[in-house]
Amino acid sequence: xxxxxxxxxxxxxxxAARIADEKVAPVARELDEKEEFPYEIxxxxxxxxxxxxxxxxxxxxxxxxxxxxxxxxxxxxxxxSGVAVxxxxxxxxxxxILLFGTEEQKQKYVPDIAAGKKxxxxxxxxxxxxxxxxxxxxxxxxxxxYYILNGTKQWITNGGEADVYVVLAVTNRSKGNRGFSxxxxxxxxxxxxxxxxxxxxxxRASATREVIFTDCRIxxxxxxxxxxxGFIVAMKNFDRTRPGIGAQAVGIAQGALDYAAxxxxxxxxxxxxxxxxxxxxxxxxxxxxxxxxxxxLVYATARMIDAGAKDFSKESSMAKVFASDVxxxxxxxxxQILGGYGYMRxxxxxxxxxxxxITQIYEGTNQIQRNIIALELIKQxxxxx
Amino acid sequence: xxxIVCIKQVxxxxxxxxxxxxxxxxxxxxxxxxxxxxxxxxxxxVRLKEATGGKVTVISMGIPxxxxxxxxxxAVGADEGILLSDRxxxxxxxxxxxxxxxxxxxxxxxxxxxxxxxxxxxxxxxxVGPGLAERxxxxxxxxxxxxxxxxxxxxxxxxxxxxxxxxxxxxxxAVITVVKEINEPRLPSIKGMMKAxxxxxxxxxxxxxxxxxxxxxxxxxxxxxxKTFTPEININTxxxxxxxxxxxxKLVEKLLQLQIKVPV
Ligand SMILES: Cc1cc2nc3c(=O)[nH]c(=O)nc-3n(C[C@H](O)[C@H](O)[C@H](O)COP(=O)(O)OP(=O)(O)OC[C@H]3O[C@@H](n4cnc5c(N)ncnc54)[C@H](O)[C@@H]3O)c2cc1C
Ligand SMILES: Cc1cc2nc3c(=O)[nH]c(=O)nc-3n(C[C@H](O)[C@H](O)[C@H](O)COP(=O)(O)OP(=O)(O)OC[C@H]3O[C@@H](n4cnc5c(N)ncnc54)[C@H](O)[C@@H]3O)c2cc1C
Numbered sequence: 143x144x145x146x147x148x149x150x151x152x153x154x155x156x157x158a159a160r161i162a163d164e165k166v167a168p169v170a171r172e173l174d175e176k177e178e179f180p181y182e183i184x185x186x187x188x189x190x191x192x193x194x195x196x197x198x199x200x201x202x203x204x205x206x207x208x209x210x211x212x213x214x215x216x217x218x219x220x221x222x223s224g225v226a227v228x229x230x231x232x233x234x235x236x237x238x239i240l241l242f243g244t245e246e247q248k249q250k251y252v253p254d255i256a257a258g259k260k261x262x263x264x265x266x267x268x269x270x271x272x273x274x275x276x277x278x279x280x281x282x283x284x285x286x287x288y289y290i291l292n293g294t295k296q297w298i299t300n301g302g303e304a305d306v307y308v309v310l311a312v313t314n315r316s317k318g319n320r321g322f323s324x325x326x327x328x329x330x331x332x333x334x335x336x337x338x339x340x341x342x343x344x345x346r347a348s349a350t351r352e353v354i355f356t357d358c359r360i361x362x363x364x365x366x367x368x369x370x371x372g373f374i375v376a377m378k379n380f381d382r383t384r385p386g387i388g389a390q391a392v393g394i395a396q397g398a399l400d401y402a403a404x405x406x407x408x409x410x411x412x413x414x415x416x417x418x419x420x421x422x423x424x425x426x427x428x429x430x431x432x433x434x435x436x437x438x439l440v441y442a443t444a445r446m447i448d449a450g451a452k453d454f455s456k457e458s459s460m461a462k463v464f465a466s467d468v469x470x471x472x473x474x475x476x477x478q479i480l481g482g483y484g485y486m487r488x489x490x491x492x493x494x495x496x497x498x499x500i501t502q503i504y505e506g507t508n509q510i511q512r513n514i515i516a517l518e519l520i521k522q523x524x525x526x527x
Numbered sequence: 528x529x530x531i532v533c534i535k536q537v538x539x540x541x542x543x544x545x546x547x548x549x550x551x552x553x554x555x556x557x558x559x560x561x562x563x564x565x566x567x568x569x570x571x572x573v574r575l576k577e578a579t580g581g582k583v584t585v586i587s588m589g590i591p592x593x594x595x596x597x598x599x600x601x602a603v604g605a606d607e608g609i610l611l612s613d614r615x616x617x618x619x620x621x622x623x624x625x626x627x628x629x630x631x632x633x634x635x636x637x638x639x640x641x642x643x644x645x646x647x648x649x650x651x652x653x654x655v656g657p658g659l660a661e662r663x664x665x666x667x668x669x670x671x672x673x674x675x676x677x678x679x680x681x682x683x684x685x686x687x688x689x690x691x692x693x694x695x696x697x698x699x700x701a702v703i704t705v706v707k708e709i710n711e712p713r714l715p716s717i718k719g720m721m722k723a724x725x726x727x728x729x730x731x732x733x734x735x736x737x738x739x740x741x742x743x744x745x746x747x748x749x750x751x752x753x754k755t756f757t758p759e760i761n762i763n764t765x766x767x768x769x770x771x772x773x774x775x776x777k778l779v780e781k782l783l784q785l786q787i788k789v790p791v
Contacts, residue, residue: 153720161714191717204717 143434145441147213154195154210158217161186170222173347174493177339179303180225180347187218187229188258196233197240202253207448208382212389212440219393220400223497224347226393228261230386231299231348234505235262238308238324238379242367247326251306263304265295265353266376273510275310275376276319280355282311287362289313289325291333291355299504301351302336305329308379309353310372322372326364333358344496381458382447384505388440388461391469391501395433398469398476398494402426406479422479429472436465456518463511466501473498528581528677531632531641532572533659534565534600536593537649549745550752551618561596564644567705570712572642573604575677582606584635588616588627594728602715602723609635613732618745621650625658627743630736632663640682641702645670653704660702667702668695672709 147155165186173180187193195210197203204210211233219226236255239247239262254260271277280293291311295301307327314321327334337352366375403426406417416422443461447454473495477484484491502508539558545551561569572583585600587593588611597608611631619627632641641660646653653669660667672692673685680699685692687706715723733743741747767774767781 149724150717150721153724154717157715157717157720164714186714189716190714195717 143438145438150204150206151210151213154192154204154206155213155217157190158192158214159220161190161192162217162221166218166221166225170225170347170493171487171490173222173224175346175487177341177346179349180222180228183225184228184258184261187214193229193232193258194256197236197252197256201240201248202256207444208385209441209444209448212385212444215386216389216393216396216437216440219390220397222347223390223394223494223500224345226390227299227345227500228303228348230383230390231264232258232262232304233386234264234379234383235300235304235306235308237382238264238366238375239306239326241378241382242324242371242375243326244363246363247366251326255306260305261300261303262306262308263298263300263353264379265298265301265307265309267295267297268293269296273507275373276322278310278312278322280309280311282313282323282325282360284313284362285359288359289362289365291325291327291358291360293355294337295353295355296337297340297350297504298353299348299350301349301353302339303349307334307353308366308375309355310376311355313369313372317370319373320370322376323369324366324372324375325360326366327355327358327360331358331360343499344493345500377455380505381455384458384462384511385440385444385447387501387505388436388443388465391462391465391498392433392437392440394494394498394501395429395436395465395469395472398473398491398498399426399429399433401489401491401494402429402476402479405483409480416479425475425479429475432468433472436468439464456515459506459511459514462501462505463508463515466498466508469498469501470495528575528579528640529638530572530575530581530583531635531638532565532568532583532585532600532605533628533641533643533655534569534585534587534596535562535644535647535650535655536560536587536589536596537562537647545755549618550755559592559596561599562644562647562649564646564648564705564707566712567707567709568642568644569600569603569605570710571674571705573713574710575640575674576604576606579677581639584609584638586611586628586631586635588612588619588624588631591730594730597728598723598726599715601726602719603713604716604719608726608728610728610730611732611736612730613734615733615738615740615744615746618748619743620748620750621652621654621658622749623743623745623747625655625662626747627733627736627738628655628659629662630738630743631731632659634731634736639679639699640677641665641700643702643704645704645706656702656704663700663702665700665702666697667704668697669704671703671705674703674709 192214194203195206199205215226215230239251255262268278282289282291309325309327313323333356335354340350406422407415409416440461443457476491477495483489536559539560576583583605585597585605585608594610616627643656657667670687671684672687676683683696686695767777
């Protein structure tokens with residue numbers, strides 16, 4: 143389908159595709175097996191300017207938006223979703239600084255993230271606070287010109303690899319959701335440490351670690367927005383980054399479709415290519431249709447946000463929930479089309495199926511996304527909007 | 528440092544078409560790419576610029592379409608591209624090619640180093656680099672796999688040989704040709720691609736560079752390719768046995784029999 147990308151968007155997509163095909167695809171299997179962080183590929187992405195596609199030019203970026211970011215994530219994800227999320231999570235860490243940072247904070251942190259010299263990460267989740275972000279225990283206590291952070295974040299993508307962390311902590315327990323604040327924490331701050339790398343089902347090239355604060359003193363000017371704004375920082379951030387998870391899912395689905403379709407053409411049973419069986423044809427037709435529909439929804443949402451829409455929680459959730467469910471279905475079907483070969487690690491589709499699962503879980507599970515969509519619907523139809 | 532990189536366009540496929548009348552390549556039909564060895568030359572030029580400052584100018588003699596390939600070089604970090612293109616350049620052998628390139632480079636003027644690929648994958652002679660140095664009256668080093676040191680007026684580099692490498696010192700300006708071991712060419716950057724898109728590649732004709740019409744193109748080419756073919760090799764292998772002394776004895780006898788002169 144033609145999405146009438148601008149010339150610059152086309153350029154970004156083509157370069158990301160080239161990196162995916164030439165640099166990522168050949169090592170995707172090995173990165174997965176060895177659970178190895180893709181340093182080399184991060185460097186290539188940095189040198190190609192792709193870390194800055196969504197960042198304004200005054201902070202060293204290329205001045206694009208979420209659409210450009212989604213194009214890169216999608217293309218990388220086609221080859222390896224573990225690589226794609228390592229790239230995307232830096233955006234998840236940078237976006238709150240762009241949205242809520244002071245001019246000084248932006249000047250200090252964003253150019254290096256745009257250049258890919260530094261990776262960023264976003265740390266919200268804790269052992270007892272997943273879907274329910276209000277359950278976080280990490281405390282930030284004001285002490286003169288500093289805040290002192292104590293607590294443990296878990297499953298933080300790019301944890302240990304990133305240089306810049308945006309962290310949610312409680313500044314005033316009695317105020318509930320208005321008692322949270324967001325802070326920028328640099329990697330080398332004393333009192334900041336990391337847990338071991340988690341062993342995962344999929345996206346195994348990405349690094350997921352605990353981020354641990356032990357009397358970690360942070361200059362008070364490192365607070366984002368104001369005290370009490372933390373919950374809003376997190377929610378506004380996710381509203382803008384969920385289409386990226388949708389794009390990740392679209393990329394995985396496309397990769398699986400590409401592989402399954404060409405395989406079906408080459409695999410002979412009963413004296414004919416399996417693609418001549420209607421059962422296979424219909425599966426492929428549905429996979430292609432669903433993948434395209436997911437892409438269309440992701441792009442439409444990204445463009446709506448880039449055009450300056452004010453309220454897009456619902457659309458952003460729809461893009462994430464739909465695309466991730468499609469990725470799970472399409473990758474499962476791809477394994478089915480490959481039969482026993484699909485189940486083997488010698489073929490790439492089992493990895494895609496493992497990788498697809500996470501897109502239904504992180505940045506808010508699909509149940510939570512449906513809650514958000516339903517809440518917006520209720521507001522709308524109850525006449526509140 | 529002012530760096531000039533010479534690049535040649537070559538057919539992308541092995542499906543090379545030869546013009547039957549002139550026995551030269553039909554360049555308009557084949558999908559063209561930059562000669563693979565020249566990507567290492569461009570990368571090395573860009574790395575030198577990044578290390579020492581200055582400017583990378585990429586030059587090529589070829590058909591108008593080569594402008595696109597020069598733009599690709601800008602996308603990976605070159606500052607500008609210059610195309611020598613004129614009917615009068617057509618049908619050049621290595622002598623005429625280096626004459627035209629030398630005239631073009633003289634028009635560019637100031638330079639510290641000129642970088643070529645080790646050889647072109649179609650013509651394959653590896654003569655253009657050294658020929659160019661000769662015409663410019665400067666030294667050259669071929670087959671460089673590593674630049675150990677480079678500064679104003681001086682280069683020390685490792686030259687690859689069949690048995691290892693030689694370390695060669697040389698004054699600058701000079702021409703060097705590079706092998707693929709020297710680096711790993713980068714992919715383009717978005718900023719580079721945008722710069723390339725906007726770039727205008729100047730096209731210089733034979734008159735523009737003041738080339739002597741008798742020294743360029745088909746007219747300036749003493750080499751005439753009569754026929755291109757893969758030579759058939761018929762080798763009768765004979766294994767000589769015995770003790771080493773006996774073998775040596777038999778071998779010399781055989782060679783004398785074949786009337787091949789052996790220095791005694
Ligand atoms: C690989 C990986 C990387 C991650 N990266 C990051 C990161 O970079 N930063 C970060 O902060 N976090 C990160 N996370 C955490 C992730 O966002 C959470 O895992 C996710 O939000 C779900 O929380 P939970 O795992 O605690 O599940 P729970 O909240 O315990 O949910 C368990 C189940 O209950 C369902 N459920 C819960 N509440 C409701 C409800 N109200 N209605 C209906 N169903 C409900 C959920 O949908 C789910 O099916 C990452 C997680 C993983 C696995
Ligand atoms: C099949 C075939 C056989 C040929 N045989 C001969 C022959 O025996 N003798 C002969 O004189 N010619 C021969 N030619 C012609 C030769 O290809 C051209 O003269 C060509 O312009 C230069 O020679 P080359 O391709 O061998 O380049 P090489 O000398 O192998 O190239 C080395 C480097 O010189 C630079 N360079 C080469 N050409 C250009 C250019 N046009 N613009 C900018 N930089 C350049 C590049 O950096 C390149 O990596 C032959 C051509 C073909 C197709």
